[in-house]
Every structure is written in C-alpha cells, then in structure tokens.
Amino acid sequence: MDNFKKVEEINRKLNIDGVLISNGNNMRYISGFTGETGYLYISEKRHAVITDFRYTYQAEAEAKGYEIITIGSGGYNEAIGDLIKSDNISRLGFESEDMLYSKYEDLKAGLPECELVPIKDEITRLRRIKTPKELEYIKQAQSIGDKVFSEILDYIKPGVTELELAARIEYLLKIYGGERTSFPAIVASGVNSSMPHAVPTSKKIEAGDFVTMDFGCVYEGYCSDMTRTVVVGKASDKQKEIYNIVLEAQLAALDILRAGLKGKEVDKVARDIIYKAGYEGCFGHGLGHSVGLFIHENPRLSPGEEDIIEAGMTETVEPGIYVRGFGGVRIEDLVVVTENGYINYTHSDKSLIEL
Incomplete structure (x- = not known):
C-alpha cells in the first residue's frame, strides 16, 4: 500500500477530513520529499507538498505524484487556508507532538472555521516496523x-x-x-x-x-x-x-x-x-x-x-x-x-x- 493511503486510513479512523504533516521525517517517509522546510497535506481529494521557492524543484523531483504548492507572499498560512477552503475541510489533523505552539496558534487564527485535531504520533507510528x-x-x-x-x-x-x-x-x-x-x-x-x-x-x-x-x-x-x-x-x-x-x-x-x-x-x-x-x-x-x-x-x-x-x-x-x-x-x-x-x-x- 502506498504510504499516503495509510495516512488516508488514519484520517478515516480519526474522523478527520485531512491532515497536515509537519514532521520532516514523516514527510520523507510518506512522500519522499527531503527538504528542510514545508508541510505535507493529505485528504481524500488531494495530496500535496507545500514548500517555499528554495525547495520547489527538489519537491517536484522527489515527491512523485504529489501536487507541489509553492507559497507566495501570504506564507504557509495562506497556502494552507486556500487548501482547506478548496477541499471544504472542517476537521484538520495536525502533529501535536511535533508542531510548535506558536505555529499552532498562527494556524488556528488563520483557520477560524476549521477545527484543528491533535493526532499525536499516529503518523510516526507508521515508521516503527521497517521494510x-x-x-x-x-x-x-x-x-x-x-x-x-x-x-x-x-x-x-x-x-x-x-x-x-x-x-x-x-x-x-x-x-x-x-x-x-x-x-x-x-x-x-x-x-x-x-x-x-x-x-x-x-x-x-x-x-x-x-x-x-x-x-x-x-x-x-x-x-x-x-x-x-x-x-x-x-x-x-x-x-x-x-x-x-x-x-x-x-x-x-x-x-x-x-x-x-x-x-x-x-x-x-x-x-x-x-x-x-x-x-x-x-x-x-x-x-x-x-x-x-x-x-x-x-x-x-x-x-x-x-x-x-x-x-x-x-x-x-x-x-x-x-x-x-x-x-x-x-x-x-x-x-x-x-x-x-x-x-x-x-x-x-x-x-x-x-x-
């Protein structure tokens, strides 16, 4: 099973519409993207790497099959907000054991109509048994x-x-x-x-x-x-x-x-x-x-x-x-x-x- 499909199963299990992955090792494990900055977004409708211009070409080369979104002047909050609105996401999972509180506060302020759901180490646990x-x-x-x-x-x-x-x-x-x-x-x-x-x-x-x-x-x-x-x-x-x-x-x-x-x-x-x-x-x-x-x-x-x-x-x-x-x-x-x-x-x- 492709790793992003495992994430979709977690979304269904936790009754969330999508998930925002911020842990760099998890991003690599799921998508192949090894850049130092960015997020991985997975919902039933789409799976995307969100990053900045420094890593756009790298993301395109490494994250095959993923939509690559390069942030603009509005930064990550604007890019994530556009995805949430486009996909009509009401419950968004986030890696509560990884995301900084300040980032969480910014995200929460920018998504007033979306419930942010902590998913702890659900994604990280996928990496426990090695292939x-x-x-x-x-x-x-x-x-x-x-x-x-x-x-x-x-x-x-x-x-x-x-x-x-x-x-x-x-x-x-x-x-x-x-x-x-x-x-x-x-x-x-x-x-x-x-x-x-x-x-x-x-x-x-x-x-x-x-x-x-x-x-x-x-x-x-x-x-x-x-x-x-x-x-x-x-x-x-x-x-x-x-x-x-x-x-x-x-x-x-x-x-x-x-x-x-x-x-x-x-x-x-x-x-x-x-x-x-x-x-x-x-x-x-x-x-x-x-x-x-x-x-x-x-x-x-x-x-x-x-x-x-x-x-x-x-x-x-x-x-x-x-x-x-x-x-x-x-x-x-x-x-x-x-x-x-x-x-x-x-x-x-x-x-x-x-x-």
Missing part, C-alpha cells in the same frame, strides 16, 4: 560504523584529544559512504566517560583511561548507532570488573530479545544484572531505542516501556555503568528484531580492548 529496503539501508549504515571503529583504534593514544578523535570519526564516517553523522560523535575519556552523553573536549587521552566512543552515520536517510569502550594501556582490575558486568548485561538482554516482549521486560534483564553487581544508580538511562530516519525512535527498551516489540523493529542494546570520579563503560549494538530473536547489524569486537 526490507529500510533494513538494508540501516544495515549498510551500521557496516560503515564497523569500518570506522576498526580504523579508529590506530588513532587512540596518549596525547590525542577527545575533539581530535571525534573529528577523525566523523571524517571517516563520510569517507566510507555516510551522508552525514546521525548525531555528533561522542568521545569521552577518563573521568569524562562517567557522563553518558559527554561532549568531546580538549582533554588529552592519558594512559589508563577508559575511552567511550558513541557514533553513527546516515545512509540513504537511515541512521546507525553504536558504542564501544576501550582502555588505553593495561586495564585495572576495577576497569575489567565494570566492563565485564556491562558485557554480561548486554549479552543477557540480547539472549532474551525477540518479538512479543514489552520493552521494559528486555530492559529489566540487563538492569537486574548491573544492580545486583552493586552498581544500582550507575545505569540511569534506558537499555535502548529504535533507529530509523531519526536516531531516537520508538518503541524503546526502558523501564517504563509498555509497548510490545515486534518483528521488523530495530533496537539498540546499550547498557552502561557510569561511576562518578572514575569513569564509565557502554557497549551498544544495533539489531533488528525477529520472531524468535534478532539479527545483529553490529560486528565490531566486544571483548575488552587494551591499546
């Missing part, structure tokens, strides 16, 4: 990450700064075929590795440091995500203990992962191992998240996730232990869930690497 083509793109993006990890090990040595290492990672991701990074690369060494999302600094890597690297790239619009932690020099007994606990937790979570489980059930397996080892309070984030056109998608593997994990969904599995004033470890793989388990797209070594 074989989407999975191939994600797999390719992750293979680029594996190549980068293998090569970056030669650059990790005392005296190199976190910023230098992050720049090298992002350079290699593009050299090997990534369109861009799926998020700014995280490189955290020594005590900085105790911060799960540390921003790379001018700190120089020292002998004895943990070095945690979290990075990914975009291939054909789809993201990858992986994390590895290494030790510069010989690991201490404490470093080995923390690393092995995190690895045990990750392998146990992977062992249970399959379609039909709630996200929180998978998270609990890894969390119990870490907490029982004496590190309760040192693993404060969820075990993982889905990955697709956006780096952090749903459903998640987290303590509060009630949604069922289904075959064809992607998930990261990334337990960690972070000890204030000492350092931290995170190990992250990107997998696709199957009926009886998973397929791991991440192939980089997970044994403790001492450089």
